[in-house]
Amino acid sequence: MATLADPEHQFSLLPHPAPTADAVREGVLANPGFGTHFTDHMISIDWSDGLGWHDATIGPRQPIPMDPACAVLHYAQEIFEGLKAYKQADGGIALFRPEANARRFNASARRLAMPELPEAMFIDSVRRLVEIDKAWIPAAEGSSLYLRPFMFASEAFLGVRPARQYKYLVIASPAGNYFKSGAPAVSIWVSQYTRAAPGGTGAAKCGGNYAASLVPQAEAIERGHDQVVFLDAAEHKWIEELGGMNLYFVFADGSLVTPPLTGTILPGITRDSVLALARDEGLTVREERYSLDQWREDAASGRLVETFACGTAAVVTPVGKVAGHDGEFVIGSGGPGQLTQKLKSRLVAIQRGEAPDPHGWVMKL
Numbered sequence: 001m002a003t004l005a006d007p008e009h010q011f012s013l014l015p016h017p018a019p020t021a022d023a024v025r026e027g028v029l030a031n032p033g034f035g036t037h038f039t040d041h042m043i044s045i046d047w048s049d050g051l052g053w054h055d056a057t058i059g060p061r062q063p064i065p066m067d068p069a070c071a072v073l074h075y076a077q078e079i080f081e082g083l084k085a086y087k088q089a090d091g092g093i094a095l096f097r098p099e100a101n102a103r104r105f106n107a108s109a110r111r112l113a114m115p116e117l118p119e120a121m122f123i124d125s126v127r128r129l130v131e132i133d134k135a136w137i138p139a140a141e142g143s144s145l146y147l148r149p150f151m152f153a154s155e156a157f158l159g160v161r162p163a164r165q166y167k168y169l170v171i172a173s174p175a176g177n178y179f180k181s182g183a184p185a186v187s188i189w190v191s192q193y194t195r196a197a198p199g200g201t202g203a204a205k206c207g208g209n210y211a212a213s214l215v216p217q218a219e220a221i222e223r224g225h226d227q228v229v230f231l232d233a234a235e236h237k238w239i240e241e242l243g244g245m246n247l248y249f250v251f252a253d254g255s256l257v258t259p260p261l262t263g264t265i266l267p268g269i270t271r272d273s274v275l276a277l278a279r280d281e282g283l284t285v286r287e288e289r290y291s292l293d294q295w296r297e298d299a300a301s302g303r304l305v306e307t308f309a310c311g312t313a314a315v316v317t318p319v320g321k322v323a324g325h326d327g328e329f330v331i332g333s334g335g336p337g338q339l340t341q342k343l344k345s346r347l348v349a350i351q352r353g354e355a356p357d358p359h360g361w362v363m364k365l
């Protein structure tokens with residue numbers, strides 16, 4: 001059994017015996033959708049108490065044999081990441097801030113009482129999967145190869161304690177436009193459910209947070225909206241984030257506000273990138289609480305002109321309408337705002353290697 005003292009050279013490679021035929025793959029890449037098609041390979045690394053990380057493989061993507069007592073099935077000890085590989089303007093391939101995903105993965109691991117994965121091993125695993133499946137990266141504008149590193153408790157036992165065995169896997173899925181409707185601006189529903197409470201797991205990227213958000217999200221869809229927005233758990237007053245995206249508010253004076261990272265919202269890498277890009281533009285960005293009442297009032301008075309959501313999957317998405325139990329309001333013209341579009345173009349241009357990268361965010365493969 002190979003342990004991973006030197007992760008650089010410890011992956012065993014098992015190429016897929018029957019990879020997807022070129023014509024079939026090209027068909028998928030012409031219209032990839034989101035999260036429904038997968039590449040031929042996956043990365044797998046095991047961890048156990050005593051051995052640490054071992055048995056790193058790149059092999060065919062396949063089902064994982066699982067004992068019915070597998071700990072993750074009972075107490076949901078699971079975390080994940082999401083990042084993208086982009087075709088570059090010069091024909092190359094690049095990852096966007098993978099070291100930030102590696103750091104956040106370990107922050108999530110600590111909160112869920114799971115072992116940390118050395119950052120170099122995280123980045124190496126992602127790079128290797130992209131390299132072996134690079135034929136799966138769609139080239140069209142707005143498309144990419146979505147990478148999903150994740151870790152779960154794989155020990156077979158029933159008992160409430162941190163597991164003594166884990167599996168880390170990386171899978172990849174070609175991605176087109178995230179929102180099926182392709183709508184220029186989304187409509188969001190203010191939920192009466194909450195996503196995260198102070199002291200909870202809101203800042204960790206764990207599957208459990210998403211399980212809890214499905215009923216509110218379904219309610220939003222049922223009422224004809226695209227996404228749900230959550231308020232804080234303590235006062236039910238302050239805007240936190242969407243189910244899987246952070247929020248920015250844009251004011252008529254050109255300044256921006258985004259909710260602060262107090263432990264109940266997910267520290268988005270897109271959020272952090274937008275913050276830096278807006279400051280590069282000379283704009284004032286405040287990380288401060290913003291209430292639903294203020295949002296409604298500012299949208300009505302014209303003090304607030306745009307709102308957008310941001311996250312890796314959908315990049316930057318304008319919010320056109322907000323609805324809740326006590327009525328609805330429109331943001332700006334109800335369509336995509338100017339600054340939203342500008343920041344989105346700036347970010348996408350850096351990701352695709354079409355603009356200078358002053359912050360060193362792009363990792364070319």
Ligand SMILES: *Cc1c(COP(=O)(O)O)cnc(C)c1O
Nearest residue numbers: 244245246266268269270311312
């Ligand atoms: C992943 C995620 C985000 C966005 O994070 P990015 O790093 O920008 O993709 C925002 N909110 C939640 C709840 C998330 O899980």
